[in-house]
Amino acid sequence: DLSEHERVAxxxxxxxxxxxxxxxxxxxxxxxxxxxxxxxxxxxxxxxxQTLWLRLTLENRSTHPMERLLTVGHPRLERVTLYRPASxxxxxxxxAGTSVALSQLDHPSATPSFTIRLDAGxxQTLWVSVxxxxxxxLDLELASPQQAHYRDTEISIFQAAAMxxxxxxxxxxxxxxxxxxxxASLYFAGYxxxxxxxxxxxxxxxxxxxxxxxxxxxxxILTVGVLIAIGFMSVFLLxxxxxxxxxxxxxxxxxxxxxxxxxxxxxxxxxDYRSGTWFWTWAVWFLILAIVNLLxxxxxxxxxxxxxxxxxxxxxxxFELIRLLAILxxxxxxxxxxxxxxxxxVLSSLILLLNVSQRxxxxxxxxxxxxxxxxxxxxxxxSMGHELRSPLNAIVGRTHLMERSPGLQAxxxxxxxxxxxxxxxxxxIDEILDYAQGKNQNLRLHFRPVTWGKLVxxxxxxxxxLAADEPERLTVRAEGDRQAVLLVDHRRxxxxxxxxxxxxxxxxxxxxxxLRCTLLQVSTLAQTPDSARYQADFEVWDAGPGIPENDQAxxxxxxxxxxxxxxxxxxxxGMGLAISLQLVRAMGAELTLTSRxxxxxxxxxxxxxxxxxxxxxxxxSNLTPTDWLPVDGIVRKT
Numbered sequence: 271d272l273s274e275h276e277r278v279a280x281x282x283x284x285x286x287x288x289x290x291x292x293x294x295x296x297x298x299x300x301x302x303x304x305x306x307x308x309x310x311x312x313x314x315x316x317x318x319x320q321t322l323w324l325r326l327t328l329e330n331r332s333t334h335p336m337e338r339l340l341t342v343g344h345p346r347l348e349r350v351t352l353y354r355p356a357s358x359x360x361x362x363x364x365x366a367g368t369s370v371a372l373s374q375l376d377h378p379s380a381t382p383s384f385t386i387r388l389d390a391g392x393x394q395t396l397w398v399s400v401x402x403x404x405x406x407x408l409d410l411e412l413a414s415p416q417q418a419h420y421r422d423t424e425i426s427i428f429q430a431a432a433m434x435x436x437x438x439x440x441x442x443x444x445x446x447x448x449x450x451x452x453x454a455s456l457y458f459a460g461y462x463x464x465x466x467x468x469x470x471x472x473x474x475x476x477x478x479x480x481x482x483x484x485x486x487x488x489x490x491i492l493t494v495g496v497l498i499a500i501g502f503m504s505v506f507l508l509x510x511x512x513x514x515x516x517x518x519x520x521x522x523x524x525x526x527x528x529x530x531x532x533x534x535x536x537x538x539x540x541x542d543y544r545s546g547t548w549f550w551t552w553a554v555w556f557l558i559l560a561i562v563n564l565l566x567x568x569x570x571x572x573x574x575x576x577x578x579x580x581x582x583x584x585x586x587x588x589f590e591l592i593r594l595l596a597i598l599x600x601x602x603x604x605x606x607x608x609x610x611x612x613x614x615x616v617l618s619s620l621i622l623l624l625n626v627s628q629r630x631x632x633x634x635x636x637x638x639x640x641x642x643x644x645x646x647x648x649x650x651x652x653s654m655g656h657e658l659r660s661p662l663n664a665i666v667g668r669t670h671l672m673e674r675s676p677g678l679q680a681x682x683x684x685x686x687x688x689x690x691x692x693x694x695x696x697x698x699i700d701e702i703l704d705y706a707q708g709k710n711q712n713l714r715l716h717f718r719p720v721t722w723g724k725l726v727x728x729x730x731x732x733x734x735x736l737a738a739d740e741p742e743r744l745t746v747r748a749e750g751d752r753q754a755v756l757l758v759d760h761r762r763x764x765x766x767x768x769x770x771x772x773x774x775x776x777x778x779x780x781x782x783x784x785l786r787c788t789l790l791q792v793s794t795l796a797q798t799p800d801s802a803r804y805q806a807d808f809e810v811w812d813a814g815p816g817i818p819e820n821d822q823a824x825x826x827x828x829x830x831x832x833x834x835x836x837x838x839x840x841x842x843x844g845m846g847l848a849i850s851l852q853l854v855r856a857m858g859a860e861l862t863l864t865s866r867x868x869x870x871x872x873x874x875x876x877x878x879x880x881x882x883x884x885x886x887x888x889x890x891s892n893l894t895p896t897d898w899l900p901v902d903g904i905v906r907k908t
Contacts, residue, residue, distance in 0.1 A: 286306060
């Protein structure tokens with residue numbers, strides 16, 4: 271009796287039966303579907319392949335017309351149909367559910383709803399059919415428009431607050447990632463985004479407020495949301511919990527559960543949604559238990575991050591257990607459960623967010639401290655380089671004076687060794703000083719005019735001096751206008767070429783090596799017709815054994831001397847190429863390496879150097895106004 275209730279659950283007044291989806295309303299009415307009194311257990315069906323039919327008789331015993339809102343089940347039911355006897359015979363049919371666009375509903379809401387109007391003294395028998403590939407929990411409720419409005423408003427407020435909280439957690443996670451570059455924060459944001467999509471689908475919030483009103487809703491979005499959440503949660507755990515990869519057996523179990531879940535998702539999306547969803551629902555539980563087992567092991571080993579995640583997982587597991595019982599048909603699935611699920615994830619997400627934020631700040635402080643220490647070490651090297659050079663200069667100068675002065679022959683014989691070692695130490699200190707200045711962005715270039723011919727001659731003389739013991743190994747080729755005047759820091763450029771040629775001499779003993787210098791005019795400047803822009807290319811090559819591909823990037827690292835560093839001919843600190851790279855980049859160019867590896871014995875790391883072909887390995891610096899060296903660009907032609 272509508273006059274006796276403003277809002278009432280209809281379970282005790284309902285009769286129901288399940289039938290083949292092909293059965294029509296007329297066949298059901300004639301008794302081809304055996305009706306039984308409904309109970310809470312019979313209305314909680316879980317995954318059901320049949321169509322459920324419900325019969326309800328309503329009466330208005332008051333003296334005025336009455337209107338009520340009939341609400342059926344939960345927001346993910348796909349097709350709910352109401353049949354009312356028509357005055358002229360037949361049936362008045364209304365449809366609701368996700369398969370119907372919101373614009374076609376007489377009462378748009380997240381949960382399938384129908385407006386019922388009865389005149390004074392009128393009595394009607396209603397039939398409701400429900401078919402869905404999702405969980406079929408069919409609590410029916412009848413409420414006055416005012417009560418229904420209060421209920422919907424209350425649900426919307428709780429849902430909006432929950433969705434907004436999850437969205438803020440996602441935004442904060444992204445903010446931490448872009449601020450601190452912590453990958454765990456990015457994965458956390460992805461996990462929250464997946465949970466946000468999942469909960470917005472489960473509660474109907476996404477369909478009601480963001481889905482196109484003229485389009486039917488797609489229930490498969492729930493599966494996509496769960497997939498995103500689980501995927502990002504997995505990589506989040508790997509990035510957030512330290513040393514988690516040591517538990518290999520648990521990781522294998524976790525991977526197996528993930529494969530089962532992925533198979534269920536693919537089946538649900540591509541073959542049969544109902545059976546696939548049932549399968550991945552159980553696979554998710556297998557996955558959750560595998561994660562909990564892994565976290566328990568890490569927590570026992572004292573890993574704090576694992577303890578935090580385990581606490582949040584406990585909240586999620588408790589609610590997912592309740593949800594599982596509802597899916598299997600043992601508990602009703604109402605609005606309260608949907609709201610409780612959303613806020614469970616909000617609470618666990620907030621706890622995780624606080625801990626992720628704290629961890630990110632700790633990483634940032636550690637990184638800042640490490641950068642400060644590195645900068646202090648570089649400053650120390652710079653200052654110590656200057657301090658050490660002064661007494662060494664004095665030693666070198668004193669040896670020159672002692673060589674010229676009369677004295678014992680034995681003393682004079684030892685002076686060259688003293689001078690040679692002091693010069694070598696000075697060279698090492700200069701290399702360390704140059705590298706430290708480069709790392710501190712303190713390298714200063716001094717551009718002076720120099721002719722191309724003079725620059726090439728100086729490079730040739732330096733190369734000949736390095737090859738003085740075996741001059742026949744050296745080949746020098748130079749092309750370009752020798753009278754062209756370039757603005758360039760020729761001292762630093764000579765230093766780069768000296769390092770490259772020196773490497774060819776040391777690391778390819780007995781093998782040919784050479785220097786190629788090419789100068790090309792690029793353009794003539796319109797504002798100064800007597801000036802031009804040039805591009806210069808310097809190549810230093812040798813026919814040594816070559817460098818393995820996996821070692822080629824390391825040759826530019828400081829203190830890297832190669833596998834033959836123990837040989838007598840391999841002297842120095844291994845700073846030459848690192849400093850050369852800094853200098854070339856400071857000039858606006860790039861230093862590149864090209865090498866072919868000679869066939870060599872497996873017994874040793876490096877074979878004895880032998881020429882490999884007429885096309886040897888090439889170590890070159892390509893210098894142009896864009897990727898060549900701008901000789902601080904503008905030069906004068908003479």
